[in-house]
Amino acid sequence: MFSALCWIVISCAVKPEPLLYGRDACHTCKMTLVDRKFGAELVTEKGKVYKFDDLNCMLTFYHSGYEEASAFKFIQVVDFTNPEKLIDAQNAWYLKSEDLRTPMASEVAAFESEESTQVFKKEWKAVLLSWGEIQTQFK
Amino acid sequence: MIRIALIIGMVASCTLGHATTIVIGAKESVTRIKDAIALAQPGDTLLIKPGIYREGNIILQKPLTIKGEGYPVLDGENQYEIFTIHTNHAVIQGLKFINTGISSINDLAAIKLLESQQIKILQNKFENTFFGIYLANSSHVWIEENELQAQAEFEHQIGNGIHLWKCNNITIDKNKVVGHRDGIYFEFVTNSLITNNHSEGNMRYGLHFMFSNNDEYRNNTFMNNGAGVAVMYTKEVTMVNNSFIHNWGSSAYGLLLKDIRDSKITGNSFLENSVGIFMEGSSRNHIQQNKFYQNGYALKLQASCDDNIISKNNFQQNTFDLVTNGSLVLNKIEANYWDRYEGYDLNKDKTGDIPYRPISMYGTIVERMPQAILLWRSFLVLLLDKAEKAMPILTPENLMDVSPAMLPYDFN
Numbered sequence: 001m002f003s004a005l006c007w008i009v010i011s012c013a014v015k016p017e018p019l020l021y022g023r024d025a026c027h028t029c030k031m032t033l034v035d036r037k038f039g040a041e042l043v044t045e046k047g048k049v050y051k052f053d054d055l056n057c058m059l060t061f062y063h064s065g066y067e068e069a070s071a072f073k074f075i076q077v078v079d080f081t082n083p084e085k086l087i088d089a090q091n092a093w094y095l096k097s098e099d100l101r102t103p104m105a106s107e108v109a110a111f112e113s114e115e116s117t118q119v120f121k122k123e124w125k126a127v128l129l130s131w132g133e134i135q136t137q138f139k
Numbered sequence: 140m141i142r143i144a145l146i147i148g149m150v151a152s153c154t155l156g157h158a159t160t161i162v163i164g165a166k167e168s169v170t171r172i173k174d175a176i177a178l179a180q181p182g183d184t185l186l187i188k189p190g191i192y193r194e195g196n197i198i199l200q201k202p203l204t205i206k207g208e209g210y211p212v213l214d215g216e217n218q219y220e221i222f223t224i225h226t227n228h229a230v231i232q233g234l235k236f237i238n239t240g241i242s243s244i245n246d247l248a249a250i251k252l253l254e255s256q257q258i259k260i261l262q263n264k265f266e267n268t269f270f271g272i273y274l275a276n277s278s279h280v281w282i283e284e285n286e287l288q289a290q291a292e293f294e295h296q297i298g299n300g301i302h303l304w305k306c307n308n309i310t311i312d313k314n315k316v317v318g319h320r321d322g323i324y325f326e327f328v329t330n331s332l333i334t335n336n337h338s339e340g341n342m343r344y345g346l347h348f349m350f351s352n353n354d355e356y357r358n359n360t361f362m363n364n365g366a367g368v369a370v371m372y373t374k375e376v377t378m379v380n381n382s383f384i385h386n387w388g389s390s391a392y393g394l395l396l397k398d399i400r401d402s403k404i405t406g407n408s409f410l411e412n413s414v415g416i417f418m419e420g421s422s423r424n425h426i427q428q429n430k431f432y433q434n435g436y437a438l439k440l441q442a443s444c445d446d447n448i449i450s451k452n453n454f455q456q457n458t459f460d461l462v463t464n465g466s467l468v469l470n471k472i473e474a475n476y477w478d479r480y481e482g483y484d485l486n487k488d489k490t491g492d493i494p495y496r497p498i499s500m501y502g503t504i505v506e507r508m509p510q511a512i513l514l515w516r517s518f519l520v521l522l523l524d525k526a527e528k529a530m531p532i533l534t535p536e537n538l539m540d541v542s543p544a545m546l547p548y549d550f551n
Contacts, residue, residue, distance in 0.1 A: 022293060030397055
């Protein structure tokens with residue numbers, strides 16, 4: 001009985017949803033998600049999920065005032081090196097480079113660890129940015 | 140002395156300047172395309188005899204004409220990009236490309252053009268290529284009469300048919316693209332022409348335009364694509380005489396317009412799409428003389444659109460003619476033919492004497508509450524619509540066509 005109750009509570013908990021590539025559409029630009037190296041998701045305290053195909057689409061919505069910034073429980077981005085894997089946006093590392101072709105031309109890729117950015121940083125002649133810096137880029 | 144020099148010069152120009160043809164084939168002296176490219180002088184022609192050529196990635200950096208006889212097959216063995224071209228004045232004609240490699244990091248293509256100009260890609264066939272024809276930083280390219288076909292199950296296993304990035308002055312004419320991710324893809328492409336193409340059964344869009352200004356597409360057919368055609372973040376695009384047929388699904392549109400300015404949409408047919416045209420954040424566009432027939436929604440006009448002119452279109456047999464998500468009306472809707480119009484024409488000027496309000500109350504309710512679609516065609520809905528007509532409460536009162544046409548326009 002207790003475990004059943006636990007299961008119900010857990011299954012109702014606010015949590016991120018996986019991005020369904022080829023099926024989900026970006027909330028901002030309406031494009032169907034296809035590039036599994038890019039993507040982002042916002043989940044509100046109430047459990048409403050917004051999906052995005054590129055970082056700039058997510059930030060446009062994030063700053064639009066449609067939902068208070070404090071209302072978001074999860075702010076997530078896809079790790080470039082692990083396609084489809086959502087990671088915490090606030091603790092992620094970002095590379096910005098003109099060589100990078102992203103779905104909505106943000107020219108930014110996200111990484112979970114700083115280590116994995118190093119190879120790409122050289123290859124793309126990219127700039128390493130943090131979450132705070134990334135936000136000023138797309139205001 | 141001068142004469143002799145002149146004669147020698149003329150003879151030299153006849154022998155040296157004349158382009159030669161190198162024949163490649165299993166029974167010829169040259170058996171590999173790569174060898175022929177190494178041998179060739181600029182301006183030469185390579186003629187490839189029928190056969191299967193497995194040579195990995197072929198790099199072309201000379202102005203050559205490469206022609207196939209009886210569609211020789213260039214096989215990428217599911218590993219390689221086939222042609223990588225970086226030159227000016229080249230022709231690729233009559234070849235068949237199969238099985239390029241697939242990669243999630245690199246965009247492998249059957250033919251990739253990098254910083255090239257004055258190139259012609261004519262009458263080639265592509266089967267199971269990841270990207271078919273891929274252009275980056277190129278200009279003055281003709282892509283004509285090619286056939287591209289792919290069979291992939293998932294979107295990440297397949298790239299775009301004809302993919303252009305940062306290009307200008309490109310002509311894409313009479314191609315057929317089937318089963319790719321996006322049939323034709325434009326990003327940062329200007330002053331280009333897309334005519335007479337057929338784009339069918341692509342997983343995402345038949346045609347996808349982003350940040351591409353001053354382009355024109357005419358007489359194309361976009362059929363059964365995953366989500367239709369998308370034209371986004373662009374200005375001054377001319378869309379004339381295209382057919383958007385049966386693009387059906389929950390987020391599918393005949394034509395998706397997002398942040399489009401100063402564009403013309405004229406003479407197109409929208410048949411059997413979930414949504415004929417979806418417009419968001421778009422301004423100063425002219426939508427005229429189009430045919431909307433048997434769509435779920437003919438036109439979804441979001442409140443973020445302004446100064447658009449929607450006139451002289453035919454709206455026939457659509458489930459909903461027009462829906463919007465706000466009450467503000469900033470667009471001009473006039474002189475369209477609506478088959479639901481129940482007005483009269485006493486002065487016989489072929490224009491209805493009372494305005495037509497294309498937004499039904501039920502359409503507005505469904506827009507806010509999609510589940511309400513269950514009540515479609517019920518008596519309740521009929522009552523609601525009639526009551527709303529008498530006393531409009533939910534539907535925007537100013538949204539109307541003041542001069543609806545009594546008869547459909549004949550666009551043929």
